Amino acid sequence: MHKIRLLLQAAIVLSLLCASPFAARAQNQTWAEVKPIMDRRCVVCHSCYDAPCQLKLTSPMGVSRGASKEAVYHTERLEDAQPTRLGIDAQTVPEWQALGFHTVLRGQEAGLLERYLDLGRQNPMPTDSPLPTELGLAIDRPLVCPTSDEFDTFSRNHPLAGMPYGTAPLAEAEFQTLMGWARGGAALPSAAPDIPDAIQVWIADWETFLNTSDPRNQLMSRYLYEHLFLARLHFQGDDPRRFFQLVRSTTPPGVEIEVIATRRPFDDPGAAAFYYRLQQVTETIVHKEHLVYTLGPDRMARYQQLFLDTDWTLAELPPFGDAEGGNPFSTFMQMPARSRYQFLLDDALFFVRSFIRGPVCHGETAVDVIEDRFWVSFLDPDTDLSITDPSYLQEGAAFLELPVSEADAGVPGMLQGFSHKNQVKYLEFRDARYRAAPIYQAGFDYNSIWDGDGTNPNALITVFRHFDNASAMTGFHGGIPETAWVIDYPIFERIYYDLVTGYDVFGRVEHQLSTRLYMDELRMESEDTFLAFMPRDVRPQMHEHWYQGVLAELHTYWHRRRVDDRFPTGISFQTDQPKQEFLLTLLKRGNGLWAQTDPINRCAAAGCPAGQPTEALRDLANQTGNWVKYLPDLSVLAVKQNGGETALFTLAHDKAHYNVAFLFDEEARRDPGADVLTILPGLIGSYPNFYFHVGQDRLQSFVAALKGIRSQSDYLALVAEYGVRRASPDFWALSDRIHDIFLRQNPIQAGIFDLNRYKDPKQGDDPT
Template sequence: MNKWVTSISFILALSVGSGLYHYFQAPLKAKSLPISAPKASEIVDYHSQVKPVLAQRCVVCHACYDAPCQLKMGSFSGIERGANKARVYDGERLVEANLTRLFEDGHTLAQWRDKDFFPVVSDSPKETSENFSSKEYQSSAKDNLSSSVIAHLLQLKQDNRAETEGTTPSQLNKEKYPLNINRSYQCPTIDDIGTYKQDYPLWGMPYALPAINEKENTLILNWIAQGARGNDDIVLTNAHLKKIEEWERFLNADDLKSQLMSRYLFEHLFLVHLHFSAEQPTQFFKLVRSSTAPGTPVEGIFTRRPFDEPDVERVYYRLVPEKQTLVHKSHMPVLLNEQRMKKWQRWFLNDNYAVTELPSYKPKEASNPFITFAQIPINARYKYMLDEAQNTIMQFIKGPVCRGQMALNVINDHFWVVFSEPELDLVQNNGEFIQQALQNIELPAEEQSNALPTAWMNYAAMEREYLTAKSNFIDTQIKNKLSIDLNLLWDGENNNENLALTIFRHNDAASVVKGLVGETPQTAWVLTYPLFERIHYLLVAGYDVYGNVGHQLNSRMYMDFLRMEGEFNFLSFLPNKTREEVRSKWYRGSVSEVEEFVYKGNTSNIKTDIEYQTKAPYQELLNKIKAKFDDTLSRRHSLENGFNSKEALNSFKRINAMQGTNVSLLPESTIVRVFDKDSNSEHFYTMLRHSAHTNISHLFNEEDRRLPEEDTVTIASGFMTSHPNAFLQIELSELPNFANRINKMGSEPEGSPRI
């Protein structure tokens, strides 16, 4: 290996995690093997001692919907609840699955056992005395350990730690350690654990990673031996309590306008993590529906979707502490401060409009935000979504829908997103048009979670009807008033960095960052209010991760329409001839019936008013947008934020300009640590490979549409992914050689070292 690489650690994407994923094989019952109780000298405390270890070594895998065996280790309640053999992510189930959301769909062990969760620590731990040398303690400790699945799996790793010590998953035998995200897996109960240990002696925890160090392992085993006691109690400060009181008072006013506003806010905030501190927050909160008013204990209303019937006379919106350890792949923070409250007050409450009645919770109406919130001015709704546009889009990315290729191959690997200006008299901002055109449109959520995967023609017909109505409205109402130029784009009021975003897809994961990052994106979107809102109600508010295959497929195909609409909005800024040339490149080869059907209603002859000076209008338009927003664009991921020597910047710029099969050999996502020995400094970069395709029009056979000769790469300052496939360490002086190595990948003689 070349000297410039200190270490290369190719790892499984963090969203998959280690843990209990295994090829499924029905285990035989076997008497569990005993574990000797380690020596203890004090009572082990869950909060101060155990939880930090689990946060460092276990939670990154056992945190989200894809937690192996649904074992969530970011809270005591998750460990106490235990594991379940059923998958949450299942693209083949014919009927919807039972809900198993922690802290929502069960609150007692009996309820979780009824949902087929089995214990991983003793369900009935034997009481242990504080006399650690007594026979009683040794006996009860032995029973507690022997009846704990976690204890057995930890000890199994300790007994067979040599193979993974000092190695990375990329160096392991894939037959011994399967790492595919969709592989079958086993979830051994305590009755199966003996057979499991015999059949899979190398599959202790953490799976395919180095063992927990001896001190921490002993700590966890002692905690289990002592009965695995703990809780999720959170002590809130007086400052927190005061803020909660203030915000709950704002969100629960009695007038109809306030109640409708709060319903709208809840349906856009139910996934996020709210906090009150602009500095480093110490506690996050979630917004929930409750049957009880502020000042009384919260009685949560947890339905399949946030707009489902609450079955109470009055819904209250309450703030509850987030009890689970936060992980980057699902963390979406939103600050609640005085400025935020004033904005919401101005947009939703001060405007001169009336709310005469509260909307229904019936599925047909509730699943359609253009019906439910018709009484709230479009301008208010759109300004709300723009204000934290990255967070709103982040919910599409970090919410339950975006996991795995079935969800993510509906978007390209690298594209920019900008937004239409909310203050202009555009068709998309016209309340009268939206009411007429979109109140009759359907979204997959209307069919609930058990749907037939055959509805796309109906959805496509409605989409084309809407697009035709939009074109007619432009031609008859505003065509002569409209100038197609960059003034149609939202400028962020010259201070909001959410005005322009970059979205990356890296195989079965994705990320969204502020700013226009990378060289030439594969595509670009312009989001309007109705498009932005429909994506939210398709992928966030209306998406059921527990839904059947029909619901999941319909949601995926519907997103085809919305992606195309965003792309066509962008193409409208180009000359008419160029629009078709660019679109033809985006949709080469055999495209799906969906695209062909919708495209016929998505054409417009309205001419752009932008004067182009070059023979490459697409690139020129990208450059014009970047220049127009230059003063407001986020610089967080600018290369100049890291090592800014001429040699370093030139090396990175060379990499960003690369295209071809050499780039296609790079990992999807890589975290690069560059260090300088002379100054004893370091900086982190993210390098993302962008896979090119003839089109992303089909759900299956993605590899058949690959164009590796058109692959590109972006390396930028800071962290831009929650799911790295690789880690690199490079000395600053070796950056030119690093760029050379990437450029020559795939062209060197056989046997030459590769990245």
């Protein structure tokens, strides 16, 4: 009788619990309710290949796929790894589990998602103070990645590893929503959002255009695919948050897409027929891999003009594979070089961004060979011999093979020798051809730089490096940079195939190394082309300033780099600062496409606009000082204006180097006394390192405090007064506001920022 009474009481308690509001919500929790929370609290760290434990939470498939103990980034990998690209390399949970993934959802007991959330709830971070030293934040920190069976031991050994990791806790409502959904079965949608009929028509038109059977059309479509496979394709005038991706499929238009999973886009798709298809992007838009490319009637007409209305013939289609993909100049030899170069120039910013964004998301291989800020322009097609002289690429293509064309050629040293040997031969070939051309008699002048044809702002670009990632924007921003590049068609195409089409994040160490070393060659070639515009007598001194130090001189000698002081310049310089004169003159061309001054970083005193916050921030911009080195690579300054609106600015720490000639030991080549701060209105970059939040009436005090920093203690005092730490109660609210402003101001380009690199300043940090 006593047992029966206990059972009845338990049943009553259970029924009351099930009838509670929370239980009702748990049973009815939907993905639509969960996704906004997961995007802003989980995806900010769990997206892309650098997501901890490969737990990518940007889509339902990523959630159901789960986590892995294998890291994508492995600098000592001797064999190519099995790719684990979401939506490509496996399609079902059992297939992912066969590749080593384990579930994070509830089974017979609580799943990893809810256990991590609960662990974070039990062990909150200290508010507004440095995180415990045992909590690692380094992007390359060792990860344990426990399964459900291992989690109890893991949580005892790592009690601070709860989620969200190393930040302020979730709000109560957010926590209950996520936990209720996880405990209630973690329902996930199985179908992609519907596509409106009008967009379906556009998709059909593009798939018809790309799959025309004529050989010239087929080669054009291959060229487009190899250059746009990373693009987020957006139809002009469509919903600003709807995007598509160009894929190769075994199925024709009108049939469900079956993606062909090759390692690289130029790999052989197989003997069977394949089709280029437009697949809807259903993942959360993450800024670091969001490369927008617009489609529309004008775009199709442009392709028709560039590739199909031009006069060229094709006897047979070129083969696929590493060798062919490693030399796009021979693969696409029959297509007019002018058309290919103009295709790149039309959307130069997109392609430059593709070098430094995309799903790789850990770009140190590409960006540790560049300065922290430099300006880029492009050789005009009518000046570029690879465009004007058909024999140039026919004879020079053999020297333009990239390292990936010898992907199985043995050890890293052999690959480096291969790429270096070819590069030396190409430079000798290039020099000989330009010496024999009429341009050698007069030299390059301003007309030798593409001006965007008076309508295209992509002709001038600023690139920023932020340690292991980078960003780019049109126009010239900041003060006069130390270095500048001029890119011609052979350089542009090789950078793209080296860093994008031919790059395999799952490749072995020799591939990673050869990619980086070849990019070193291309940087120097771009710098050398810029130097050809300078007066002959200043070129050697300019180059020596870029490559200071005995090792850098040896590096230049080994690469057989000798600054050409014989090629004349066609420019009559009027000042003793030719680099500045040249670059600023470029801004005056293009019918006003670019601002000639930078109102914060570079403007004449008489012409600088007054008013806050621009005027106050000008006191910080483009200046050296001991205080600069204490700032992280990329900070966001949120200024709450007197009217209540929040104005956002990006503080980019431009770190000075004696040279960028080597792969290792960057600290030894740093010149922190020459660091400056470039301040830009709005948001650049994908990985903010820190947020500052200042009221407009305190902006002058913030500026004074920042310029007064002389020690790490001073910097920590600034952080305490104006900074927003990871565990600050204001952290998530400010993060949400920044994302909301970004989405409102630029709905097509906006995406979720990555907070994996958000700093936690503390005493003892190295400010350099």
